[in-house]
Amino acid sequence: MILYPAIDLKDGQCVRLYKGEMDQATVFSDNPAAQAKAFQDAGCEWLHLVDLNGAFAGEPVNGGAVEAILAETNVPAQLGGGIRDMATIERWLDKGLARVILGTVAVENPDLVREAAKAFPGKVAVGIDARNGRVATKGWAEETDVMVTDLAKSFEDAGVAAIIYTDINRDGAMQGPNIEATADLARAVSIPVIASGGVSSLDDLIALRDCGASLNGAISGRALYDGAIDLAGALKALKG
Template sequence: MILFPAIDLKDGQCVRLKLGDMAEATVYNPDPAAQAKAFEDQGFEWLHVVDLNGAFAGESVNGAAVEAILKATKNPVQLGGGIRTLDHIENWLSKGLARVILGTVAVRNPALVIEACEKFPGKVAVGIDAKGGKVAVEGWAAASELGVIELAKKFEGAGVAAIIYTDIDRDGVLAGINWPSTLALADAVSIPVIASGGLASIEDIRRMTMPDAKKLEGAISGRALYDGRIDPQEALAVLRAAA
């Protein structure tokens, strides 16, 4: 069970949004590379990075910050936001990313995701961001009519490394992970699922160790780590003890 600390990039800085609203950004560290190294030093073994500007623009915007993060940490890094073509994917993987996260393109062009999985086995994850049970795209700015499980099932057997499932209604507001929806998704597909959005306290970490949640690959934490609501050493110790 992996706890992924999150670095969300806006205008080259490490921020957290509230409910996915770019106007509701709190800057936590102007130096994302230093933040990546700090997470490594705290004992985390993975890093989850999102190019927020890129998600809206449809192309990499915070590329320099991502490259600085890759140089600063030995930990594997997964990146989402604005990755929409095979060229984008190949470019980022060549720079040392462990895996790319495809979100909008998974809705708009699922065939590209399947092609990417064939070309880059084990390196492609799908980000499914949901609001009211429906999948959102374009940096959460637009809604689709697709249901979460309906989209996820399109990638069964394709070789997707993981699905990162975010409940937008809980993201950045410390409301707790949407466990019923997350576990329902994990039950519906064989692809590993990573929970995202709302992780609020050590209770959520303990919930990750319950038998029904052990099917998950892990969960992502952002604001709760930055605000000190979760102590990294305590959280990692809880997960290690349950392994």
């Protein structure tokens, strides 16, 4: 199981939100590229990047910070937030991203997900963010009536590389991930599932790894910044 350190970008800084609320952001670094390099030096195999401003704006906002991260590191990185058309997808992949994450557009324009996954095999993931089992869009600001499993199943034949499932109520709250819902989703689809939201300890990571469903990985942010999870130690433990 891959551990993806999260770098959430707001106004050019590395932050973590509490339950997705933009006005409840804690700044952990004003140099995201240096933070990314530190994660790489600790041994991470991937980076998970989110353009928070972009998610609300519907277009990339923290592009400069993302480009600086890509210039400073050589591990693969995936990015979500404000990626809603083919031109933006192509531009980011040309700049060196390993994978783009399509969230809002997966609900509003699923044909784009299919088109992108076909054009860029292995480089398109779907981000499914949910409150109480229902998908939320536009930086989690808008709730839909779409159920998580229904949305995930609709992309079974699309060739997407992964589904990144976030339980919004757990995100940044340090209360542990929603293991049951994540495992249920992973069992329901053949697409690799990455868990996100609430991972706050090594025990959480081990519980996800051993949940009985085959998860591709887990994303952690605040716990790494707070020191609740030692990245190098966690990577070693997950391999063991």
